[in-house]
Amino acid sequence: MGYLLGSLPAGSAPVDGRDVLYQVSTIDALLQGVYDGTASIETLARHGDFGLGCFDALDGEMLALDGVYYQLPVDGRVRVPPPDATVPFAAVTFFDPDMIVPLRSGMNLTGLEAAVDAAIPSKNYFSAVRVDGTFASVTVRSVPRQEKPYPPLTEVVAEEPVIFILENVSGTAVGFRSPAFTAGVNVPGYHLHFITDDRTAGGHILDLRIEEGTAAVDSTAAFFLELPSGEDFAGADLTLDQQEALKKVER
């Protein structure tokens, strides 16, 4: 169980500019290969200091923490991208935690998710989740830059997997828990990226094992979705159920 900080649980607080989950594009569009960057890091930073996504042409995973945006490419060299770098997909918010959830040593990703699930007041809101800790291991993935015509994300992940197993690291997992009813728009359940404390490695989390850590949770009832203006988004067939494809990509 977690304990509440000063602020109110999800949905009870009046919505202000900070307490909004801001998302660019949809996860289904990303799965279909809509990789053209449309929103700049500069724009994202106006909507949040915390979050995740990926870069134009799928050139690495994105993670934002404490107001710094990071690019986590397949060469393993973490970079701070220029403000005009663009993303095809991202979800960000200003992270003001309203709950702390202690985590047990030995927990894997499923255990972490269950612990946060048990602590949040409802699964029908959006929750930003930040886990600071030391980890026996964190298995992360990144994605390589693609050329047009872009293949779907399932193909990229199946054919060009770039996976790092980080052992005995301290760092931070950054991401979101989204309600089941947002399937198609974003990832239902948990979507987490990772970066080490020394900012030298990270990626999309496939699994982890916690040594010691806590989860901070910032729940919100407000979601702002901005769809890309590009031809690739406008022309994509977004009528298909992509939940099976999503499972292949997320874990």
Next chain:
Amino acid sequence: MGYLLGSLPAGSAPVDGRDVLYQVSTIDALLQGVYDGTASIETLARHGDFGLGCFDALDGEMLALDGVYYQLPVDGRVRVPPPDATVPFAAVTFFDPDMIVPLRSGMNLTGLEAAVDAAIPSKNYFSAVRVDGTFASVTVRSVPRQEKPYPPLTEVVAEEPVIFILENVSGTAVGFRSPAFTAGVNVPGYHLHFITDDRTAGGHILDLRIEEGTAAVDSTAAFFLELPSGEDFAGADLTLDQQEALKKVER
């Protein structure tokens, strides 16, 4: 085919405060019986002058047109509710049309939808749709006020149907076309309410037959979702696929 007005097609315009579809709660929550009003008409009016929804305790359909909010209850007497009346579900925007689509005499609802579908630049954005015209008939439904514990919407619609067939009327259809990927959050495809020119009758459109009319369309790439803070929303099981239930309720 439609013709473009001065502004740009969906997704090409920078998002401002007017070009956002603002929604309170989700259609799946409404289907499950989450009927407690949470947002006031006064609040909705700050987010739009055009849209649809229903009232607290399911006491009639809601329609907003040219900045006036109407309550369309089962007694057939259209009312203008006080600003502090509340809604459990609504979708509104400021209606600034960017396209006019001529409609043929004799078209039914399916024909109207096909005509607008053929005209809009992409089905992957949100489109506010306003049809002004004369109609050989418009079949509309309203919903009666419910007592707690609230039954699901499918039961209300199956057991207490209140349907009006309005013949030879002039009036306006008001509503939205939403992308398929928003299933669970709102109604994929078209959701339209109707009010007569003399503001004496209206409801949720089940079907219609056009004599003469045009559709004005305002597409937007921005969607702002605000979830209710109430216990009934927080506690609802929103993990189920409600698309079959939705079909029973919408047509």
